[in-house]
Amino acid sequence: MRRDLERLGRFDAHRVRQRLRDSFSPRYTSVVLAGDAFAGSVTLRPAEDGWWLEHFYLDPALHGRGLGSAVLHSLLRRTDADGAPARLNVLQGSPARRLYERLGFTVVAEDPVDVFMLRQPGAR
Template sequence: MRQRLRDSFSARHTSVIVADGAFAGSVALRPAEDGWWLEHFYLAPDVQGRGLGTVVLRTLLDRTDADGLPVRLNVLRGSAARRLYERHGFTVESEDPIDIYMVRPPGADRDR
């Protein structure tokens, strides 16, 4: 995971997440040829499970929905984050032995 972050980190596309005045995590949303890539979405363990991830993801998806472009991401197999992404309209596009690749068309979770 650390190597993956080192290899693809882009300060230009990364946002720091602050909750209650303290560092709570980070997320990257970078433009891609055919939409957006959501990457490196990390929340500190002490803020997980409180809805912060939902608020951050909803904010980012409102922005990408306005552009009318799909969002892609990859999540580690077995990660609890997959449920968050599925609740927001992401579906499995492909899989490999380590990652599950997901895609979400614009506005996909608006009907839920």
């Protein structure tokens, strides 16, 4: 994420750490493993309007190998079973946006920094 925040002129190490501290929810956060090794983490948090997918971080060395897709497919099976939409936001220009769009997320709003996306249950 740092590279994208720097590209947008928005990287501030303190603000990034504080944002995670303020919204971190261990109850809804899962560790991602690649084999037996730590590969990242992701939060899928229930909300009044469905589910929020947040703090999805994967080791950059593992990008492009299908791990992110596999993790998201697993999470989205849960939201689909619940019959509820999933929401997320992604930074403007992030390559992750293409992954989210392939999995059925559509843009509902944008600002100069973030793209807010929604996926209805069962979307492809």
